[in-house]
Amino acid sequence: MSARIPLPPFPRGWFQVASSDELSAGGxxxxxxxxRDLVLFRTQDGEARVLDAHCPHMGAHLGIGGRVEQDGIRCPFHGWVISGNGRCVRIPYADTIPPKAAIRSWDVRELDGMILVHHTSGDEPPSFEIPALPEARSPAWSPGMNRRWRIRTHVQEALENIVDPAHFVTVHGMSERPRTELEIEGHVIRSRSAVKQKGPGGRVVDGTITWEGHGMGYGTIRFTGIAELLFVNTVTPVDDELIDVRFAFWHPSDGPRRLGEALAAEVSRQLEEDIPIWENKIYRPQPVLCPGEKGIMTFRKWSSQFR
Known part of the structure; x- marks a missing residue:
């Protein structure tokens, strides 16, 4: 925990560590x-695997100078080969493999162009899965731009903004606060916000923003109003005070793409307006709230299950 944000820095759940495109060459x-330092590679069977980065022999980083082979990843220092399950399977100069020659292998899922890793403080198996994205399998939708940021804050601080209606006016210039309803179902949180959006020529359009979060690392946000837009929002802890935020946008294939791209650019711009606030604020465990802000505490109660 940091003094500025006294929360456990690494929640339990699924978090994106790379896109499939980043691993196209196999790693x-x-x-x-x-x-922690980790290494991601694709086996010759095409399966994405993630291990602790350092060889159990002498501690070399497998991701820097290592080489993917048929039965695992070859250490650049002494040539030990570590399989996707974390066990050493070959030593070029020894017939016997030491029983302790193993490192941690992480649960991995590759889904809709994302590579996700399950984080837990112990050896517990995943308690939930990330659902497939229907739009990724529909010809009615096509992928748009991807964006990525590194931000000095905590996962919870970034997600809390979604259920904080007042800041949309003061920080992002909305004409009025969104009217937001929240629903909790186990590891899933859903919100639906009615908003006023500024369209072409200054025209104000009624719209909705619907968020569905699966744990703290993965969520989908759908816009209606000026244009239809979907984006997958993933937030991954890097260390005690740094997070990796990714947006992957999707547009209706037969819709006004230019308008959708303008909305995606505006969503990205608004996130960048939040960054200097996130990077310099402190976390108030018991904030002084006004009527209409109860969603913040509802969100905090939900998020506490992942600590």
């Missing part, structure tokens, strides 16, 4: 997530 790809 290895060094990662920094959850305050």
């Amino acid at each position: 290895p790809l060094p990662l920094r997530c959850f305050g």
Whole structure:
């Protein structure tokens, strides 16, 4: 925990560590997530695997100079080969493999162009899965731009903005506060916000913003109004005070793409307006709230299950 944000920095759940495109060559790809060094690679069977980064032999980083082979990843230092399940399977100069020659293998899912890793403080298996994105399998939708930021804050601070109606007026210039309804179902949180959107020529249009979060690392946000737009929002802890935020946008294939792209650019611009606030605020465990802000505490109660 940090003094500025006294929350456990690494929640339990699924978090994006890379896109499938980043691993198109098979890797290895060094990662920094959850305050740890990891290595991502694709086996010759095409399966994405994530291991702790350092070889159990002498501690070399497998993601820097390592080489993917048929049965695992070859250490650049002494040539030990570590399989996707984390166990050493071959030593070029020894017939016997030490029983302790193993490192942690992480649960991985590759879904809709994302590579996700399950984080837990112990050895517990995942308690939920991330659902497939229907739009990714529909010819009625097509992918748009992707954006990525590194921000000095906590996962919870970034997500809390979604259920904080007042800041949309003061920070993002909305004409009035969104009217937001929240629904909790186990590890899933859903919100639906009625908003006033400024369209072409200054015309004000009624719209909705619908968020569905699956744990703290993955969520979908759907816009209606000026244009239809969907984006997948993933937030991954890097270390105690740094997070990796990614947006992957999707547009209706037969819709006004230019308008959708303008809305995606505006969503990205609004996130960038939040960054200097996130990076310099402190976390108030018991904030002094006004009527209409109860969604913040509802969100905090939901998020506490992932600590």
